Amino acid sequence: xxxxxxxxTASLTNGATVGHDLDADxxxxxxxxxxxxxxxxxxxxxxxxxxxxxxxxxxxGGSQRLLAWLKSLSTDASQPSFAxxxxxxxxxxxxxxxVPWRVGVLRESLAIDNVEIRDAAVQAAELxxxxxxxxxxxxxxxxxxxxxxxxxxxADDLTS
Amino acid sequence: xxxxxKVTRAKWSGGEGLADGEIPADGVTADxxxxxxxxxxxxxxxxxxxxxxxxxxxxxxxxDFLDKxxxxxxxxxxxxxxxxxxxxxxxxxxxxxLSELHVxxxxxxxxxxxxxxxxxxxxxxxxxxxxxxxxxxxxxxADAIEQDRIDTDALSPKLREQVEG
Numbered sequence: 001x002x003x004x005x006x007x008x009t010a011s012l013t014n015g016a017t018v019g020h021d022l023d024a025d026x027x028x029x030x031x032x033x034x035x036x037x038x039x040x041x042x043x044x045x046x047x048x049x050x051x052x053x054x055x056x057x058x059x060x061g062g063s064q065r066l067l068a069w070l071k072s073l074s075t076d077a078s079q080p081s082f083a084x085x086x087x088x089x090x091x092x093x094x095x096x097x098x099v100p101w102r103v104g105v106l107r108e109s110l111a112i113d114n115v116e117i118r119d120a121a122v123q124a125a126e127l128x129x130x131x132x133x134x135x136x137x138x139x140x141x142x143x144x145x146x147x148x149x150x151x152x153x154x155a156d157d158l159t160s
Numbered sequence: 161x162x163x164x165x166k167v168t169r170a171k172w173s174g175g176e177g178l179a180d181g182e183i184p185a186d187g188v189t190a191d192x193x194x195x196x197x198x199x200x201x202x203x204x205x206x207x208x209x210x211x212x213x214x215x216x217x218x219x220x221x222x223x224d225f226l227d228k229x230x231x232x233x234x235x236x237x238x239x240x241x242x243x244x245x246x247x248x249x250x251x252x253x254x255x256x257x258l259s260e261l262h263v264x265x266x267x268x269x270x271x272x273x274x275x276x277x278x279x280x281x282x283x284x285x286x287x288x289x290x291x292x293x294x295x296x297x298x299x300x301x302a303d304a305i306e307q308d309r310i311d312t313d314a315l316s317p318k319l320r321e322q323v324e325g
Contacts, residue, residue: 041190044166044230045223045319081186084170092225119170126228126294146169150291157295 026069029057033073037085050089058096067097075108077117083109084120091124099132106133110140119147126154134158162233163201163246163263164215165280167191169230169291172284183281191280192273198264199276202251207233212290217304218251218258220297221315226322230291232283239265242275254314255304298323 036050057066074087087109090096097105102125109121125133137155142148172187174180192199202215212233220229240246244265251262265276283289292300301323304310312320 041193044168045220045225045227047224115173116170123228144173146289146291150293153291153293153296157293 029053029066029069030073033086033089034082037082042085042088048089048092050085051092054089054096055093058093067101070096071101071105071108074105074120075112075117077112077114080112080114080116083112083114084116087117087120087124091120091127094128096128099130102128102130103132103136107136110136110142115144115147118142118144119150122147122151122154126157129158131158161236162204162207163236163239163265164204164212164219164231164233165191165199165201166219166229166231167280167284167289169284169289172281183277187281188273188277192277194268194273197268198247198266199268200251201234201263201265202258203236203261203263204233207288213300214255214258215261216290216292216297217300217309218253218255218261220292221255221301221304221310221319222251222253223319224316225318226294226298226301228292228294229297230289232280232289234279234283234288239276239279242272242279244268244272244275254311255309256311257309 032053033050036048036053040048042048042050054066054070070086070090074083074090076083087105090105096102106121106125109117109124112118122137125137134155137151137158140151142151168187168190171190172184174182175184175186178184202218204211204215212231216229216231219231220227236246245267247264247266248260249262249264251259253259253262268276301310301315301319305312305323315323
């Protein structure tokens with residue numbers, strides 16, 4: 001993480017009526033993740049403390065609520081570096097959500113006009129290794145050549 | 161001779177408000193985090209794919225888990241001509257035969273770090289960059305295990321399980 005502003009956690013509300021505690025919980029999660037990325041950037045192949053933050057929150061109950069928050073965080077185009085870091089961590093957690101949820105995250109992330117988020121989305125898909133994402137990958141029209149090649153390679157890997 | 165270093169390409173791909181050719185600070189702060197004013201590289205005699213694969217193996221085998229790998233390669237003569245100092249040090253990798261190919265770029269100050277950032281940015285622009293998928297990395301490590309090139313006890317338990325599983 002290299003940007004200097006914290007995420008606008010208020011923008012993470014999904015249009016639902018939520019109580020103060022839920023807002024506070026969501027803000028607390030976003031802040032914990034933000035702090036974690038600020039102190040240590042994510043490196044490929046190396047474990048990161050943010051993975052534990054997500055796993056602990058996921059297993060402590062309210063998993064559907066958490067999944068909604070994670071989807072919001074990871075598709076927040078106003079904070080692309082933060083969103084990409086969240087996506088990369090999410091990809092490292094094998095049993096996070098179910099296949100339709102993961103496909104939805106990928107589809108939404110690929111639609112965002114930001115290279116870092118789209119690249120992170122493909123990385124997450126590669127790590128989750130769901131064959132169901134292949135159609136989403138192959139139907140995506142990627143403007144950046146190096147991500148386009150990566151998408152083709154990942155789709156091939158997932159189907160061979 | 162080339163010097164190989166892992167990178168995060170998306171961090172070097174410009175950004176809002178940056179003009180073409182300008183070097184994103186995100187790339188510098190994400191990929192050029194020094195320790196004791198030094199950065200870790202691996203020497204590669206040529207830019208042939210097979211030789212670069214060896215360095216990719218050295219890097220990937222030292223990680224916690226199986227993941228994609230992105231790297232660039234820089235001309236070491238250009239770096240030394242620009243005043244950068246190289247110091248051979250044993251690399252931390254379970255591929256012991258490759259350990260001696262490790263080198264630190266040392267005595268980095270603000271200006272020399274900028275020189276290195278320009279070199280990495282230029283390497284990406286010149287396509288001296290490769291990305292190996294997770295599957296490709298797995299194959300590299302698995303082949304090396306089969307050829308007895310890796311001390312498997314030195315692999316992280318998770319990585320070993322993912323490669324052998």
